[in-house]
Amino acid sequence: MRIGLIGTGRIGSFHAGVLARHPRVGSLVVADADPARAAAVAGSVGAEAVADAAAVLAAGPDAVVIASATAAHAELIARAARAGLPAFCEKPIALDVPGTLAALAAVEEAGTELQLGFMRRFDAGYAAAREAVRSGRLGRLHTVRTVTSDPEPPPAAYLPLSGGLFRDCLVHDADVVRWVTGREVVEVYARGADAGPAVFREAGDVDTAAALLVLDDGALVTATATRCNGAGYDVRMELAGERAQIAVGLDERTPLTSVEPHGPGAPVKPWPGFLERFAPAYEAELDAFVRLARGEGPNPCDGREALAALRIAEACERSRREGRPVRVEGVPRGLGGGPSPEV
DSSP, X not given: OEEEEEOOSHHHHXXXXXXXXXXXXXXXXXXXXXXXXXXXXXXXXXXXXXXXXXXXXXXXXXXXXXXXXXXXXXXXXXXXXXXXXXXXXXXXXXXSXXXXXXXXXXXXXXXXXXXXXXXXXXXHXXXXXXXXXXXXXXOSEEEEEEEEXXXXXXXXXXXXXXXXXXXXXXXXXXXXXXXXXXXXXXXXXXXXXXXXXXXHHHTXXXXXXXXXXXXTTSOEEEEEEESOOTTOOEEEEEEEESSOEEEESOSTTSSOOOOSTTSOOSOSSOOOSHHHHTHHHHHHHHHHHXXXXXXXXXXXXXXXXXXXXXXXXXXXXXXXXXXXXXXXXXXXXXXXXXXXXXX
16 A cells, blocks of 8 residues: 655654555655655655655555644644545644644544554553453552653754643643543643743743543542653553552663662663654554554544543643643533543
């Protein structure tokens, strides 16, 4: 099959390599806002570079992968849908609920498929945690803790376009909490701190945040995130039940040092970033998309799932700004005002 890739930045370049190696992908056509970058990536993987997104859609692809700048996601999703093409898109669909709903409406009207890039769903550790929770092995789940820590801030120019720490970063935690536990988040209370680099204050964002999420069965989730974790890239999840407690992301590369006399000490080679930590998951999610586009498998993360995660992130941002708990039901639910999608 022929795949069109729009966006050849850091994650787009990685996707280009994965798609070029995929045994079911016969050809790859790429474009980027920076034509020279697109040409370089195309040359490195044996793909064809074209001028822009319109040229990608006109090149006869069977499916489209969208890894462009966030602001272009919703429009590109709608254009792919109108062209009758299944699309994979990096999160988010849009930085607000109305933009997300408009893109989902275009997909629904066209009757096409949209898969969102929440790669943690394809990580072996998170998949094992989901099985442990849903099999009852942990007993009644009462506490969940998530950690998402970047080793350094993103470029200053990116921050005003990112949607903020909750929508850009903790949205992954919002999605994976729903996916692993099978529960909905009903209320949040969030705080943020901007005591780090001045670029966060200038962008109206925070560099560190914490949120308390209440699940619909009463279980409690604490979710923390920071852009300033110099020890390395740290993404973990702990789940505590009445029978057992497990952890995701805890291994010899976790950038966490024990100070106990008989502890394991410092990690030998801490994870430097998300591409290294989640490389197998990124490959698995694109394989799932290829199978979806070929009609050989289900959609593992459709646009409604992205909307549900965004609603939680939006509630957290409102809570941070207003200094109060926020009910998620107060954030628009979806197309036609109906209930949130099933987990």
